[in-house]
Amino acid sequence: MNCRDVQALLSSYLDGEVDDTVRRSIEAHLAGCASCRSEFEAISKTVRMIRRLQDLDPGEKPETGRY
């Protein structure tokens, strides 16, 4: 796998939606590629940010607001 192949699969890899063979190939690539590790960290961070919105609940007007 080259960097392009790996980066296209990082989102699915993060979600555990790749099979074991692909997972091992991605992990082997990540171990030796700083650029793809950085990309994986960025995607992971993006997903963590989005998932934080699960904390929100429809409800009362907040005390502050920018928009």
Place this chain on the structure above:
Amino acid sequence: MDALDTRGVQVDEAAVCWDEVVSKHQRHISRLAWHLSGDLHEAQDLTQETFTRAFEHRASFRGEASIRTWLSRIAVNTYLLKLRRIKRLREVTLDMVSVADSSRDPEQIVIRREFYECVYWILQNRCRPSERVVLVLRDLDGMRYDEISRVLGVSVPAVKSRLHRARQAFRQHLCGSGCAGLRPDYTCVCEGVREI
């Protein structure tokens, strides 16, 4: 009632069973509708319309997917239909949102609110509807890829591709949003983001 989950709604006992379906799935559909629409009142309308359409078409439910997946599909389709009808982008605010916040430090609360507003605003105002839908289903609703494929009526590989593109787009929107702390290299000095 278990028969509903595996065999679908029996028309001859619909009145009784339907109340149970609504009762069991209303909270989930309401949250999904709210994440999709970004507006409490629209979410209520969308939820109502989802259950109305589902009831009208209950005979078409064949139990190939769970009722939750079936209802989610109706909610998403109803949402997209409404968007096409409206054909406009709204300014979404957090006016109808409360944040569960255990911190007693006012400064931390403000920082956290800014983080939520930043991310939420991008999801509602910068992401395209197709991006928003797949992000909401996976990252906020927690659906598996095969469930999303049933909701959207596309293959699992297509879900993988769409989700990957949507997350990349979200990231680009975030970097280009003017967020004071976010730099192009995706490092951030905003304490609200740093804490994740």
